[in-house]
Amino acid sequence: MVFEPPPIEPSSLEPADQPPDPNRHPIRVVVTDDLHRSRLTVGFRLLLSIPLWIWLVIWSIGVFFAAIVNWFLTLIKGRSPLSLHDFFASYIRFTTHLHAYFFFAADPYPTFTGKPGYPVDVEIDPPERQNRWKTLFRIVLVIPAAAIAGALVGAPGGGGNSSSYDDQSSGTSSWESGATFVSGLFVLSVLVWFACLARGRAPHGMRDLFAYGLRYAAQTWGYLFLLTDRYPNSDPTEPPADIPEEPRPVRLAVNDDLRRSRLTVFFRLLLFLVHLFWLVLWGIAVFFASIANWFATLAIGRSPRLLHRFIAAYVQYIVHVYAYVFLIANPFPGFVGAPGTYPIEVEIDGPERQHRLKTLARLFLALPAFLISGTLNAVLFFVAFFGWFVGLFLGRMPLGFRNVGAWALRYGAETNAYLFLLTDVYPYSGPWEFAPPRPVPPPPEFEPEPEPAFT
Amino acid sequence: MIPDGLELPDVKETSLFPTSTLSQAESYERFVRWDFVLAQVVVIAVVAVYARIGPKFVRESAAGPIGTGMLLAMLGLGLVWLLQLPFGLAEFWWQRRHDVTLASYQEWIVNGWFGLGAEFLFVCLAILIVVGIAQVIGDWWWLPGGAAFVALAALFSFVLPYLIPGQEPLRRPALQASANSYEHQLGLDDIPIKVQDVGGETTAPNAEAVGLGPTRRVILWSTVLRRPFTLDEQQVVVAHELGHHARKHIVKGVAWYALFAIPGAFLISRITRRRGGMRNPEAVPLGLLALVVLSTLALPLQNVITRHMEAEADWVALTLTQDPQDAEGLFKRFTYAAHADPSPPTWSYILLETHPTGLQRIEMARAWRAREQSTP
Numbered sequence: 143m144v145f146e147p148p149p150i151e152p153s154s155l156e157p158a159d160q161p162p163d164p165n166r167h168p169i170r171v172v173v174t175d176d177l178h179r180s181r182l183t184v185g186f187r188l189l190l191s192i193p194l195w196i197w198l199v200i201w202s203i204g205v206f207f208a209a210i211v212n213w214f215l216t217l218i219k220g221r222s223p224l225s226l227h228d229f230f231a232s233y234i235r236f237t238t239h240l241h242a243y244f245f246f247a248a249d250p251y252p253t254f255t256g257k258p259g260y261p262v263d264v265e266i267d268p269p270e271r272q273n274r275w276k277t278l279f280r281i282v283l284v285i286p287a288a289a290i291a292g293a294l295v296g297a298p299g300g301g302g303n304s305s306s307y308d309d310q311s312s313g314t315s316s317w318e319s320g321a322t323f324v325s326g327l328f329v330l331s332v333l334v335w336f337a338c339l340a341r342g343r344a345p346h347g348m349r350d351l352f353a354y355g356l357r358y359a360a361q362t363w364g365y366l367f368l369l370t371d372r373y374p375n376s377d378p379t380e381p382p383a384d385i386p387e388e389p390r391p392v393r394l395a396v397n398d399d400l401r402r403s404r405l406t407v408f409f410r411l412l413l414f415l416v417h418l419f420w421l422v423l424w425g426i427a428v429f430f431a432s433i434a435n436w437f438a439t440l441a442i443g444r445s446p447r448l449l450h451r452f453i454a455a456y457v458q459y460i461v462h463v464y465a466y467v468f469l470i471a472n473p474f475p476g477f478v479g480a481p482g483t484y485p486i487e488v489e490i491d492g493p494e495r496q497h498r499l500k501t502l503a504r505l506f507l508a509l510p511a512f513l514i515s516g517t518l519n520a521v522l523f524f525v526a527f528f529g530w531f532v533g534l535f536l537g538r539m540p541l542g543f544r545n546v547g548a549w550a551l552r553y554g555a556e557t558n559a560y561l562f563l564l565t566d567v568y569p570y571s572g573p574w575e576f577a578p579p580r581p582v583p584p585p586p587e588f589e590p591e592p593e594p595a596f597t
Numbered sequence: 598m599i600p601d602g603l604e605l606p607d608v609k610e611t612s613l614f615p616t617s618t619l620s621q622a623e624s625y626e627r628f629v630r631w632d633f634v635l636a637q638v639v640v641i642a643v644v645a646v647y648a649r650i651g652p653k654f655v656r657e658s659a660a661g662p663i664g665t666g667m668l669l670a671m672l673g674l675g676l677v678w679l680l681q682l683p684f685g686l687a688e689f690w691w692q693r694r695h696d697v698t699l700a701s702y703q704e705w706i707v708n709g710w711f712g713l714g715a716e717f718l719f720v721c722l723a724i725l726i727v728v729g730i731a732q733v734i735g736d737w738w739w740l741p742g743g744a745a746f747v748a749l750a751a752l753f754s755f756v757l758p759y760l761i762p763g764q765e766p767l768r769r770p771a772l773q774a775s776a777n778s779y780e781h782q783l784g785l786d787d788i789p790i791k792v793q794d795v796g797g798e799t800t801a802p803n804a805e806a807v808g809l810g811p812t813r814r815v816i817l818w819s820t821v822l823r824r825p826f827t828l829d830e831q832q833v834v835v836a837h838e839l840g841h842h843a844r845k846h847i848v849k850g851v852a853w854y855a856l857f858a859i860p861g862a863f864l865i866s867r868i869t870r871r872r873g874g875m876r877n878p879e880a881v882p883l884g885l886l887a888l889v890v891l892s893t894l895a896l897p898l899q900n901v902i903t904r905h906m907e908a909e910a911d912w913v914a915l916t917l918t919q920d921p922q923d924a925e926g927l928f929k930r931f932t933y934a935a936h937a938d939p940s941p942p943t944w945s946y947i948l949l950e951t952h953p954t955g956l957q958r959i960e961m962a963r964a965w966r967a968r969e970q971s972t973p
Contacts, residue, residue: 403654403657405654405672405676406654406657406668408675409671409672409675412675412713412717413668413671413717415714415717416667416671416718416721419718473656473657473658473659473660474657474660474665474668475659475664476659476660476661476664477660477661484659485659
């Protein structure tokens with residue numbers, strides 16, 4: 143299936159008084175942010191957030207002890223007590239608000255109580271009965287989700303607070319307290335800081351990426367603190383991302399059925415070796431072709447068709463091979479990057495006119511995209527690592543893992559296409575492929591012309 | 598050259614080694630032998646099963662015939678590796694128990710994994726040649742394919758000296774002077790003598806002659822340069838390895854390989870015709886089975902060739918060093934250090950022994966001495 147922004151019938155958009163989807167996750171992030179940013183608060187955001195961080199540290203001390211009590215009570219009673227549930231829910235909301243503020247995913251200064259209504263907010267369902275086995279082993283079960291959330295956002299509760307409930311002499315506290323500040327989203331927030339200062343608006347795609355990261359982190363901490371026994375969902379369909387206004391020259395196409403061959407999963411890394419070898423050899427040729435392409439695009443204002451095709455095949459091949467080694471797809475890929483041959487691939491438009499100034503500075507301009515790609519690749523790595531075990535035991539890849547991996551691959555392909563001058567449209571970081579379809583405005587009501595009066 | 602009609606004297610092993618040493622060597626080797634036999638049986642069984650079920654894995658590939666062939670070949674090798682793991686582990690445990698290896702289990706696992714990676718790359722190259730050529734000329738692939746494999750073997754022999762890690766120049770002036778003298782006597786150009794540090798991995802003594810033409814060299818394992826080996830014994834080792842170069846054994850080895858590879862490729866092309874020939878990737882598992890069976894059948898013949906070459910190098914070493922006593926001492930030490938059975942059972946000798954037995958080597962040293970003494 144190729145992800146286009148398909149229109150849907152207006153009738154299906156009816157809000158409807160239907161009961162909530164029973165499959166929906168009990169912890170959800172709701173985004174009502176309008177992307178507007180105050181340049182003044184953006185400029186001083188790091189300093190402005192200091193009181194919030196201090197409060198988070200103090201709160202986290204209470205959370206640590208309450209989490210132990212909650213674990214025993216949930217194990218005995220089979221559900222989290224309402225008072226403790228609300229306490230953790232407020233804590234997770236506050237943590238999410240703080241991170242949204244700190245990462246420029248929202249603009250208003252958050253309250254210290256985690257009061258609902260923030261532009262990037264968390265909805266948490268009331269406590270429900272939980273499986274006692276899952277409660278007993280929660281600290282182990284949470285590890286894969288915590289690794290992914292850690293790569294995105296940092297340590298539980300935002301990382302900055304974690305030192306409070308660690309043994310100070312253990313040496314781990316300084317690592318955890320710095321986790322937020324080395325997490326993927328923090329690195330990206332530096333880019334967003336510049337963008338917000340310059341334009342007074344947050345980039346749309348980045349805001350959606352941050353919202354995804356915060357949602358996944360909120361679900362992970364909710365799982366850790368026993369607010370639910372539903373595992374965090376890595377599928378980038380939630381919270382709904384926006385579809386970019388302009389058509390994208392690099393689009394993801396997914397035809398994967400999630401089935402994985404256990405034998406090839408077991409040997410996946412070694413089976414990749416021959417492709418790695420070929421990737422390097424072809425990469426050398428692409429390096430020289432890219433230099434030629436740079437000169438040609440600068441001279442004639444568009445990439446020559448032959449070079450475009452050669453480099454696009456390489457970009458396509460990278461997607462095939464990475465999809466294979468990171469378990470986002472199952473079949474052994476071919477060696478020529480032929481379009482239409484692989485379950486996970488990107489469609490790349492033909493050569494278009496490109497802005498010469500953008501071409502001139504392409505290497506420099508591509509650097510932020512590489513940073514974003516690096517963050518998504520860190521998630522891709524964890525997805526592959528944990529997906530390897532799942533694939534080996536179940537013979538399937540979880541849908542969420544597959545989708546987040548496909549998103550990372552598409553962004554990587556867009557970045558490569560931008561670097562290699564296949565397009566001058568900047569990579570879009572939000573998971574728009576997984577966004578709900580854009581509504582089609584209803585046709586204007588037919589108003590019959592007034593009948594001429596017979597005279 | 599070993600003189601025609603050279604008769605080896607009949608030496609009793611009990612006259613050379615204490616009974617305890619012999620029983621220990623026999624016990625050690627018995628385990629290794631049966632472990633090998635069982636592993637070989639499992640390999641053939643696994644590859645036979647894979648020849649039947651392997652074609653199903655075609656659906657796991659989105660690649661063309663060459664890529665799919667590579668996948669099927671790698672999966673076959675991977676399965677063999679997986680099912681051989683217990684045997685490999687058992688052998689490694691046995692070697693550790695007898696202090697033949699000093700490597701840890703972690704090193705064994707990592708090395709095994711890297712080794713499998715190298716095998717995967719090699720088999721991909723082989724499939725690229727075979728299936729690639731078969732796409733163009735069909736069942737006649739065996740002719741240029743066989744030639745290509747021979748060329749690859751020659752290339753591999755040429756570059757092998759650069760692929761062996763941890764080589765240092767020989768820093769023993771006396772031994773180097775002897776090596777220079779032997780090279781001069783053999784009419785060889787200056788051949789570098791290198792030392793490979795294997796101290797952290799094994800206690801077994803070994804040395805090898807590698808390379809072709811300008812890349813020729815002798816590599817001594819660091820274990821040979823340590824006690825209890827004396828300088829005279831080390832000279833025998835160096836002379837033996839230079840003997841390989843003087844007799845052009847590596848070139849001859851490539852030539853012998855050609856004599857096996859080209860008919861072998863022909864047989865594989867015939868066998869795989871029932872699956873559409875090697876142009877069809879579904880024939881790759883059957884081709885793999887044919888290769889394993891043919892290699893096993895060829896093993897005794899290959900061992901005859903290598904044993905002859907080793908005996909020839911021993912004779913050259915005896916002629917150069919004029920020291921049968923130390924040669925005999927060296928061969929005895931091999932028995933002690935590597936727990937080598939000086940007279941293994943005949944079936945093991947035929948299937949497994951790439952070198953003459955310890956007893957045969959000692960007999961050759963005595964035959965050389967007797968011959969020298971009888972010559973006026």
